[in-house]
Amino acid sequence: MSAEDLEKYETEMELQLYREYRDVVGLFTYVVETERRFYLTNSVDLDVRTAENGDVFFDVKMQDAWVWDMYRPARFVKNVRVVTFKDVNVEELSKADLEMPKEGFSQ
DSSP states (O other): OOHHHHHHHHHHHHHHHHHHHHHHGGGOSEEEEOSSOEEEESEEEEEEEEOTTSOEEEEEEEEEEEEOOTTOSOOEEEEEEEEESSOOEEEEOOGGGGOOOOOOOOO
């Protein structure tokens, strides 16, 4: 497989992932961003904890989530737990934010 073939494959996978995201985003209430992943979910529990050495870390639990990852064969996940020392961003989606722009049609 040439470098050009690989690039074409990855571009196609990203487009397919975006289309899937566009189709499912309206089903979810929250967006959760971690250092490694982007999730859509309706149930998120974020606990801020302190390790024995004093470092702060985040324990994030989600149920029935969709994960943005083009290398996963199945992106819907029943239970997710992320433990990280990096930033975690949780946002509630506004239904108005979810409306996709209408593509121009010629009639």
